[in-house]
Structure formats: structure tokens, C-alpha cells
Amino acid sequence: xxxxxxxxxxPYLTFITAVWVGIYRFRNDRFSYSxxxxxxxxxxxxxxxxAPWHYAILTILTAHFVALLVPSIWASAISAPIRLYxxxxxxxxxxxxxxxxxxxxxxRRLTTATVRSVTTPADWLLLALLLTQxxxxxxxxxxxxxxxxxxxxxxxxxxxSLVKFQPDAATVTTLPWVVKLHILGGFAIIGVFPFTRLVxxxxxxxxxxxxxxxxxxxxxxxxxTSGDGPR
Amino acid sequence: xxxxxxxxxxxxxxxxIGCHTCSVACxxxxxxxxxxxxxxxxxxxxxxxxxxxxxxxxxxxxxxGWEAEDGRLQLKLQSKIGTLGNIFYNRRLPTVNDYxxxxxxxxxxxxxxxxxxxxxxxxxxxxxxxxxMEIESGPNWDDDLGGSPVYAxxxxxxxxxxxxxxxxxxxxxRVMFFYLPRICNHCINPGCVxxxxxxxAYKRGExxxxxxxxxxxxxxxxxxxxxxxxxxxxxWSTGKSEKCVLxxxxxxxxxxxxxxxxxxxxIRYLGVLLYDADRIEEVASSPESELVEAQRGIIQxxxxxxxxxxxxxxxxxxxxxxxxxxxxxxxxxxxxxxxLPLHPEFRTVPMLYYVPPMLPVLAKMKDGKYDVxxxxxxxxxxxxxxxxxxxxxLAYMANLFSAGNEDIVTEVYRKLIAxxxxxxxxxxxxxxxxxxxxxxxxxxxxxxxxxAIFRLTALPSFEERFVVPPLAREVAIEQIESPYDRKREGxxxxxxxxxxxx
Ligand code: SF4
Ligand code: SF4
Numbered sequence: 001x002x003x004x005x006x007x008x009x010x011p012y013l014t015f016i017t018a019v020w021v022g023i024y025r026f027r028n029d030r031f032s033y034s035x036x037x038x039x040x041x042x043x044x045x046x047x048x049x050x051a052p053w054h055y056a057i058l059t060i061l062t063a064h065f066v067a068l069l070v071p072s073i074w075a076s077a078i079s080a081p082i083r084l085y086x087x088x089x090x091x092x093x094x095x096x097x098x099x100x101x102x103x104x105x106x107x108r109r110l111t112t113a114t115v116r117s118v119t120t121p122a123d124w125l126l127l128a129l130l131l132t133q134x135x136x137x138x139x140x141x142x143x144x145x146x147x148x149x150x151x152x153x154x155x156x157x158x159x160x161s162l163v164k165f166q167p168d169a170a171t172v173t174t175l176p177w178v179v180k181l182h183i184l185g186g187f188a189i190i191g192v193f194p195f196t197r198l199v200x201x202x203x204x205x206x207x208x209x210x211x212x213x214x215x216x217x218x219x220x221x222x223x224x225t226s227g228d229g230p231r
Numbered sequence: 232x233x234x235x236x237x238x239x240x241x242x243x244x245x246x247x248i249g250c251h252t253c254s255v256a257c258x259x260x261x262x263x264x265x266x267x268x269x270x271x272x273x274x275x276x277x278x279x280x281x282x283x284x285x286x287x288x289x290x291x292x293x294x295x296g297w298e299a300e301d302g303r304l305q306l307k308l309q310s311k312i313g314t315l316g317n318i319f320y321n322r323r324l325p326t327v328n329d330y331x332x333x334x335x336x337x338x339x340x341x342x343x344x345x346x347x348x349x350x351x352x353x354x355x356x357x358x359x360x361x362x363x364m365e366i367e368s369g370p371n372w373d374d375d376l377g378g379s380p381v382y383a384x385x386x387x388x389x390x391x392x393x394x395x396x397x398x399x400x401x402x403x404x405r406v407m408f409f410y411l412p413r414i415c416n417h418c419i420n421p422g423c424v425x426x427x428x429x430x431x432a433y434k435r436g437e438x439x440x441x442x443x444x445x446x447x448x449x450x451x452x453x454x455x456x457x458x459x460x461x462x463x464x465x466x467w468s469t470g471k472s473e474k475c476v477l478x479x480x481x482x483x484x485x486x487x488x489x490x491x492x493x494x495x496x497x498i499r500y501l502g503v504l505l506y507d508a509d510r511i512e513e514v515a516s517s518p519e520s521e522l523v524e525a526q527r528g529i530i531q532x533x534x535x536x537x538x539x540x541x542x543x544x545x546x547x548x549x550x551x552x553x554x555x556x557x558x559x560x561x562x563x564x565x566x567x568x569x570x571l572p573l574h575p576e577f578r579t580v581p582m583l584y585y586v587p588p589m590l591p592v593l594a595k596m597k598d599g600k601y602d603v604x605x606x607x608x609x610x611x612x613x614x615x616x617x618x619x620x621x622x623x624x625l626a627y628m629a630n631l632f633s634a635g636n637e638d639i640v641t642e643v644y645r646k647l648i649a650x651x652x653x654x655x656x657x658x659x660x661x662x663x664x665x666x667x668x669x670x671x672x673x674x675x676x677x678x679x680x681x682x683a684i685f686r687l688t689a690l691p692s693f694e695e696r697f698v699v700p701p702l703a704r705e706v707a708i709e710q711i712e713s714p715y716d717r718k719r720e721g722x723x724x725x726x727x728x729x730x731x732x733x
Contacts, residue, residue, distance in 0.1 A: 025733070030446040032733045034470035037450040041359070041467055043326045054319040113360040114327065118467060120731065195733060203449055204318075208428035209311050215424050218436035218546075219707040 006184060007169035011162055014191030021194035022202070035200040036123075038115045045108040053101035056094045057134070063091065067148070071156050078148050087148050088141070095138040102131050126189075126196045133185040140182050155183065233508040234531060234542040236551045237419060237439035237582050238477065238501065238700065239560045240491075241570045242412055243688060244588040245647075246498040249410040251275050251371065253490035253499075257414075260489050261476070265730075266468025268333035268358050271370060272475035273490045275412040279386035279400060279627070280373045282411075284329040287461040288387040288574065294323045295459030296422045296577030299516040304578065306425055308456050314428050323456040327467070331368045333358040359467065377408020388630040396624040407622035409588040411631075412498070414490060415462040415475035416573070416581030417441045419506060419529075420515045423474070426457025432472075437546075438702055439582065440477045445729060448472050459577035469729050483704045487697035497691070502558030502698040503551055504565075504582065505531045505542055515578045519634045522575040529580070530565050533558070554700030559687060560584065567676075567684055569643055576634035586688075587628050587640060589647050592620040618644045642675070646684070649674030653681040 026033060039046050067074040078084040106127055109115050141147060154171045161168040172183060193199065257273040276282045290296060294307045309317060336353035344351030357364040373382040378401050383389070389397055399405050417434075421441050424432040431447035432454045434440070443454065443463065450470040454463040463474040478488035486492065491499040506529045517525040531538040533555035542552060555561065563570040563586060570584035618625075618641065625637050625644075633639040649670040656667035671681060687695065708714055 029727065029732065031469075031471075031727065031729065032731070033449060035450045036470035036731070037452055037465075038467070039321060039324055039326070039452060040465045041327055043324070047320050047322075051320040113362060114332075114357075114467075117360045122733065197733070199733075200449060203429075204315070205428035205430070205449070205451065206315070208314060208430070211430060213306070213425035214420070215427075215430050215433040216436050217433045219704075219710050 003169055003173045006180075007158065007172055008162070008167040010184065011187050014187045018190045018193050022199060025194055025199065033199050033203055034197065036118070036197045038118055041114040041118065042108060042112045045104055045112070049101050049104035049108060052097050053105060056098040056101060060091065060094050060098065060137070063087075063148075064151075067151055068156055068159055071152050074148075075152055084146065084148060088145065091148065092138075092141045095134065095141050098134045099131075099138050102127075102134055106131060122192075122196045126192060126198055129185065129189050129192065133182065133189060136178060136182040136185055140179055144176065144179060232531075232538070232541040234505050234538055234545055234547065235439065235508050236437065236542070236547050236555065236700070237504045237506055238417070238482065239439075239504040239558075239564075239582040239584070240414075240417075241500040241502075241560050241563045241584045241586065243498045243500070243563075243570075243586040244409060244411065245586065246496040246688075247275070247410040247412055247588075248496045249275055249277070249375070250495050252493050252495045253412055254370075256489040256493040257475075260478070262473075265358070266466035267464065267473060269327070269330045269370075270464040270466075270473060272462070272464075272473075273412065273414045275371070275410050277371075277373055277375055277377060277382070277408050278411045278631070279377060279383040279389055279408060280379075281382050281385050281387075283370070284325045284461050286329075286385070286387060287325075287459075290459055290577070292323075293325070293456060293459070293461070295457060295461070296579055297420070297425075297515060299578060302516050304420075304512055304516045306422065306457060307459075308422075308426055308453070311428075314426065314451075314453055318428065318451050318453075321452050321456055324452055324465075325455065325461065327359075331370065331372070332364060332366075334364060334366060334369075337363070375408065378403065378406035383408070388627055391630060391635070392624055392626050396626065399622070399624070400627075405622055407590050409590065409623070411573075411585075412490075413460065413462070413573070414583065415441060415477070416460060416579065416583040417477060418579035418581045419508070420511050420578065420580040422457040422459055422577070422579045423454035423463045424457075426453040427451070428453060432463070435479075437548075437551075437707060438479075438482070438700070440479050440482075441474070442476055442479075443472050443474055445469075445471050445473075459574065459579060460581070469731060471729070479702075482699055483702045485699055485701070487699060491697060497696065500559040500563065500687075500691075500696050502560035503533075503555040503700050504558065504560055505533050505538060505547070505552075505555050507531055511580065515580050519576050520636045522578070523571060523633050523636065523639050526572055526575060526580055527565055527568065530561070532565075533561065548701070548703060550701035550703065554698050557698045559691070559695060559698060562683075562687060567646065567680065569646060569684065571632035571639065571643065573632060574634070575632075585632060586647075587632055587643060588623075589617070589644070589651075590621045590623040592617045592622065617648055646674040646676055649676055650681045650684050650688070653678065654685050 078087060109119055109127070154175055158169055158172045172180065253273045254271055254275055258271070261272060262268070262270045271283065274283050282288060286292065290307060296307055297304050298307045308323060334355045334357050337356050338353050341351050341353050354363050355366050356362065373379065376382045380401065383400060389400065400407070417439055418441065419439065421434060424434055424441060428451050429447055429449045431444045433442060433444065435442065448471045452465060452472070454472050455461070455465055463472050466473050481488055487501055491501055510529050514525040514529045533552065539552060564584050570586045572581045572584055625640055628640045629635050629637045652662060652670035653667045656662040656664060671678060705714055
């Protein structure tokens with residue numbers, strides 16, 4: 001019963017919240033879609049925190065998603081032990097970088113008065129969740145080796161079952177509690193995502209690459225979107 | 232030909248008295264809010280000096296604007312891919328210390344302090360943290376400090392001067408300074424727009440005003456670095472970039488921007504320029520010494536039928552074309568070639584032009600008095616030597632206004648001197664007509680031209696200074712949405728207060 005709540009109801013709930021509130025917020029309060037960067041207030045520590053954090057976490061997340069989306073390719077990629085070793089070591093070091101960088105960011109927010117004053121409770125909650133999550137991830141990578149492999153046979157089938165609307169949590173309920181916490185932490189972050197500054201994650205401006213440098217906006221080239229005025 | 236209209240500006244530096252009325256007018260309207268206290272969309276710097284933010288002209292550090300390699304324009308900051316890669320941490324961002332930490336005072340304490348032996352004081356309180364703070368610098372911290380070893384000597388524009396010129400700038404009896412009021416240049420090749428990955432910064436097609444869409448800005452902070460003039464500022468409270476909006480709501484109702492309207496020295500002129508957008512890239516990538524000429528070249532004659540036809544084909548309104556014909560900016564920039572762009576070598580093709588200041592001539596101490604007569608240069612009458620004897624080295628002015636090309640500033644000064652000599656001969660009569668004619672010849676101008684320059688410089692009416700074109704947004708907006716519906720549903724302005732809600 002509890003397992004069903006945690007590994008079926010909770011994921012659906014957080015996912016729906018993320019999409020629903022995220023879209024609502026984008027449509028009704030687009031102004032609030034901002035990274036809320038505080039680099040203007042503090043620069044030095046940020047360089048040790050922000051860049052390594054983002055690069056490390058994005059790489060780790062990409063690995064999670066690739067294994068999820070194309071498990072067969074992932075499986076063949078790790079079929080040779082040497083490649084599996086390399087992957088594990090890389091993953092572990094990236095996790096270490098992520099933990100370290102996030103600690104720098106937390107420390108920065110705690111100790112810099114100007115940055116602290118622009119930090120909201122939601123920011124603290126997000127930071128706490130992220131820190132717990134990467135710490136758990138690091139723990140898992142360290143003590144439950146060959147995650148790149150067992151992930152394929154536990155989490156992946158479960159997520160696939162959720163996507164197919166034939167939820168079957170059997171493959172994850174038997175996992176050790178640390179791994180379970182890591183999974184739940186992930187969905188918790190998805191759940192708070194639309195209420196925090198984390199929304200900036202989905203607006204990475206990739207279209208800049210094919211846009212011309214200059215942006216000139218003409219009224220006449222826009223189309224009319226509302227009524228014709230009084231009669 | 233792709234003819235577009237641009238609302239453009241001229242600042243006549245000879246007339247600026249450094250009163251900062253413009254800055255205050257702007258602040259009262261636009262930047263009197265949390266997060267933007269430190270933002271001076273209009274600021275007035277003392278030159279030579281380090282400016283605001285400190286050393287903004289140093290592009291080795293800030294990497295603002297463009298560079299032209301083999302005629303190809305590149306943002307100095309980084310490539311597009313580089314932008315996405317550096318988005319998590321922008322190495323070239325000025326931080327609050329490069330401006331100043333905004334503060335207020337604990338005025339309450341003056342009223343509530345318990346009785347004691349000393350007068351109570353109002354201690355400064357940071358507007359960011361709300362805690363007591365030590366003030367280390369503030370707006371116009373270097374006001375009037377020409378000759379200062381801290382500010383003037385570190386002006387990035389004095390670097391290339393000769394040792395002699397540099398010492399001269401700091402010698403107590405030969406010290407000089409002048410004021411440089413700055414707003415956004417509403418460039419036609421804006422670095423801020425090009426650097427913004429979110430596409431939030433944009434140029435309005437109809438009038439060329441450069442704005443940042445607050446709903447699209449995601450605080451990637453690249454515009455601030457991309458603008459070589461540091462005229463985009465970061466609102467630390469809302470997490471949005473903001474900049475000078477050229478008072479577009481005032482322009483749209485036919486009024487001059489607040490800084491123009493309130494300018495005590497009446498140094499400011501506003502008018503329309505027509506330019507050929509097909510040539511922007513070509514102009515912006517010209518060799519440095521030719522940049523000013525190229526920029527003059529892109530501006531088109533509003534009386535030329537071909538230009539008018541091309542403009543009309545582009546949807547430039549009749550009102551706009553009419554305004555372009557009366558534009559004081561056109562006269563100063565193109566007809567008389569008196570007004571120059573600030574730092575054309577940044578290659579954003581700025582649309583704010585400056586008439587460089589005439590500076591006092593060098594004087595020598597003689598019998599306890601200052602005397603300029605000694606400063607005569609061979610072959611020239613005393614009245615015509617003020618260029619050779621000016622206290623501000625020409626090279627310094629050239630670094631500011633012509634990418635180092637001294638011929639161009641010399642030409643401008645010859646004209647300015649000619650106008651003075653000509654008018655003095657006429658009004659005071661202590662200069663012969665012969666000398667006046669010689670001055671005009673040196674300035675390469677006619678008496679009529681000198682007269683016209685004099686009139687627009689010294690005696691212009693409000694309407695001559697500000698030829699505000701009918702922007703007709705109320706008509707133009709009809710193509711997007713019904714103004715009546717809009718007014719009925721939402722009223723005017725922002726529908727939600729700008730601030731953090733999530
Ligand atoms: S001055 Fe700076 S902010 Fe203004 S248009 Fe030019 S690049 Fe953009
Ligand atoms: S108001 Fe006019 S005269 Fe006064 S500082 Fe500003 S530009 Fe100069």
C-alpha cells in the first residue's frame with residue numbers, strides 16, 4: 001500500500017503538478033520565469049559554485065535520461081567492463097563535483113549578506129532538496145556499485161510502466177532504502193519545480209543558435225490578436 | 232535600400248554645466264524602485280575620469296561591443312555557442328562593487344534617539360540588506376575630480392597619450408575636465424540585443440528605440456556585458472535587466488524625454504535620422520580610422536526623393552519623414568559634421584552624437600596674472616590658436632569621439648572656432664573681418680553656415696531642439712490589438728506589479 005502511494009501516486013502527482021503549474025505560471029506570470037541570478041551581488045564564490053554545479057548536474061541528468069530513453073543503446077555501451085568502469089568513475093567524480101559545488105553555493109548564500117537578502121524560503125527549500133538529492137546520489141554511486149547497469153533493470157522498467165499507464169512498482173520496491181530515497185527525492189524536486197526558480201531549467205535559450213543576432217520588432221509584422229474595437 | 236527611421240540625439244558638450252538635473256529627472260520617473268536604486272539610465276560623468284560603472288570603457292576587461300576580424304563582425308564577448316556555455320557564470324559581468332551599494336539613512340533615529348550628550352546621527356543603511364553599512368562609494372563619487380591621480384589618471388582614454396600630455400592633464404594649473412552625460416545610445420547595431428540569448432532585448436522597427444521585454448528576460452545577464460557602454464543594468468530584486476527606454480511613453484504623447492526636457496544647459500537635441508539598414512554590417516565593420524565617416528554615410532538625406540520613396544515602401548510614416556526634414560540631429564551630424572559618436576570603435580553604431588567641448592586655452596602665469604597672449608602659435612592669429620593651445624589634448628578627444636582619428640576632431644574644432652571668431656567679429660568687433668574670413672576658410676564653411684550653427688547652438692527654441700515625430704503608436708498598435716479593448720480590459724501599463732512572487 002505504502003509502496004503504491006510512494007512509487008505510483010507520488011510520481012504521477014508531482015509530474016502533473018509540474019506540468020500543470022508550470023504551464024499556468026508561464027501563461028499567467030511569464031515575468032516570474034527568471035533564473036533570479038545573484039551574480040550581480042556576489043561574483044567570486046559563484047564562479048566556484050555555479051559553473052561546476054551546472055556542468056556536473058547536467059551531465060549526470062543526461063546520463064539518467066539517456067539510459068531511460070534508449071536503454072538498449074545504453075546497455076550495449078556498458079557491455080564491455082572497461083567502459084562500465086570508466087562510466088562509473090566519471091559518474092562518481094561528477095557527483096562529487098556536484099556536491100562540492102552545491103555546498104559552495106549554499107555557503108555563499110548563508111554568508112553573503114546581500115545574497116541572503118534576496119533569498120526566499122522557496123529558494124532554501126530548493127537548495128535543501130537539491131543538496132539531499134545529490135548527496136544521496138553520491139552515496140548510491142559509492143556504495144551500490146554498477147548503478148549504470150542495475151538502473152536498467154530496476155528504475156527503467158518501473159518508469160516505463162508509469163509512462164505506459166500500467167504502473168508496476170515491483171522492480172523498485174525491493175531496492176535499498178537509500179536508493180528509494182534518491183528516487184523519491186527526484187520526484188519531490190519535480191513537484192516543487194514549478195513553484196521555485198528552478199523553472200529556468202526548461203527555458204534554456206537554445207533557439208539563440210539559429211536566431212539572427214539582431215532582433216527588430218515591427219508592429220505591422222505582428223498579427224492582430226483581439227477584437228476590432230467599438231462599433 | 233532598406234530605409235528606416237531612428238529617433239536620435241545630439242548632446243552639445245560645450246553647454247553642459249554638470250548639474251545632474253537630467254539624472255534626477257530620470258531617476259524620479261523610472262528608477263525610484265527597489266532593485267534599481269543604483270541604476271542611472273542617465274548619468275553625467277566627469278572626464279577625464281573612470282566613469283560609471285568604474286572603467287566601463289575598458290573593453291579588454293568587459294568585452295563589450297563588436298570586433299571586426301577580416302571585415303567579419305563578431306561580438307567581442309563570445310560566440311553564440313560560447314553564450315550558451317557561459318550562461319551559468321558570466322565572467323564579464325560588472326558586479327555591485329563596480330557601481331556602488333545603494334543606501335538610505337536611519338532618519339528615524341534622529342527623532343527617536345534618547346536624550347544624551349551628543350547629537351544623534353543618521354547612520355547609512357544598505358538598501359539591499361537593510362543593515363547598517365559603511366559607504367565606500369556612491370553616485371558621482373568622482374564628480375569634478377579632473378586631475379585626480381585616482382580617477383583622471385586611470386581614464387582608459389589617456390593610456391595612449393604622450394607622457395607630456397598625461398602630465399599636463401594632472402598639473403594643477405593646467406588641469407581640465409568636462410562633463411559627459413550618457414544615456415543609452417539606441418544603437419543601430421546594438422551589442423545588448425545581439426548578446427541576449429532569450430531574445431528579450433529588441434529594437435523597435437518604427438522608431439529604433441531599444442528595449443528589454445521584461446516578460447521575456449530570464450536574467451542570463453549577457454546584454455549587460457554585450458553593451459560596451461554599460462547602459463543595461465541588472466535589477467537585483469526582480470531578476471530582470473532594465474535600461475533607458477528613451478521615455479517612449481512621453482515620446483508617444485509628443486513630449487521630449489525627461490532628461491531632455493529638464494536639461495538646464497539646454498545641451499540636448501532630439502530628432503529623426505533616416506538610415507540604410509542594408510549597410511549596417513558594412514559600416515560597423517569598417518577600418519577604425521574610417522568608422523566616423525562610414526557612420527555619417529549610412530545616414531540618408533531626408534530630402535532625397537529616392538530615399539523618401541524607399542522609406543515609404545518600408546512603412547515609414549509621413550509624419551516621421553516630415554520630422555526627419557526638420558531634425559536638428561541631421562544638421563549637427565550630417566550637414567555640419569559637428570557631432571560625433573562616442574567610441575565608434577565599439578562598433579554598435581550609436582545614435583547619440585556629441586559635439587565635443589571647446590576647452591579653455593593654456594595660460595601662462597605672468598606678473599601674478601594668467602595670460603593667454605604668450606600662447607600664440609606661429610603663423611596663426613591669436614584667436615585662431617585655441618585649438619593648438621587647448622588644454623585637452625586632441626588625442627584624448629579623438630580617443631573618445633573618433634576612434635583615435637585626430638583629423639576628424641580637428642575638423643570639428645576648426646568649425647567650432649570659426650563660428651566663435653565669426654560671431655565675435657560681428658558682435659564685439661575686436662576681430663577684423665579679414666580674420667573672421669580666414670577662420671571660416673580654415674573651418675571650411677560659409678558665413679551662412681556659421682550663422683545657422685550659432686543660432687541652433689545658442690538660441691534654439693524648445694521646438695527647434697526637440698523635433699519629436701508623431702510615433703503614432705495608438706495607430707500602430709491597432710494592428711496587434713484593439714486599443715479600446717486593451718484599455719477597457721487592462722488599463723494602461725503593466726498588468727502585474729514587477730516583483731518576485733514565486
Ligand atoms: S548603448 Fe548599449 S544598451 Fe543602448 S542600444 Fe547600444 S548596446 Fe544596447
Ligand atoms: S541637465 Fe543638461 S546641463 Fe545639467 S548635467 Fe544634465 S546634460 Fe548637463
